[in-house]
Amino acid sequence: MAVQRFEDLLVWQKSQDLAVNIYKTFRDTKDFSFRDQIRRAAISISNNIAEGFERNSNADFSRFLYIALSSNSEVRSMLYLSKKLGFTDKDDASELIDRTNEISKMLHGLIKSIKTNY
Known part of the structure; x- marks a missing residue:
């Protein structure tokens, strides 16, 4: 059975959880530009998955998944x-890095599965 909603994608769920953890971890960081940048990047992961899912083509979805992957890498770097x-x-930090690595693997897998269908 095909996934009908982006909310059902495990990678979207995990990226939402990551964003919540990033918000909590850096809530008291006084370097506001660092804090804001890592938060924006974390939010971008799940938002790009959602936006791409709602597009009308696998090629568009794949493009947005690559953007999500890039945001995930930005979070890991930060x-x-x-x-x-x-x-x-x-x-x-190591626990969060592990989560970004897991999300990266999931995104790569989803991209690969989509590309075989177009």
Whole structure:
């Protein structure tokens, strides 16, 4: 059975959870530009999955999934930086990095499955 709603995609659910965790982790960060950038990037992941899903073609959906993948990579890069800057505990950052790696694998898998259908 084909997925009917983007809300049913596990990768969308996990990216929403990641965004919530990013918001909580960096809520007290005084570097407002860093905090805002990592939040925007985290939000962009699930939003691009949703927006692409609602497009009328697999090619468009795939394009938006690549954008989500790029945003996910941006979050991961900023998490490495957050460790170096002391904005996060190393264990917390490592857990979030692991989540971005999981989302990346899921996005790659979804892109591959879509490309075989167009």
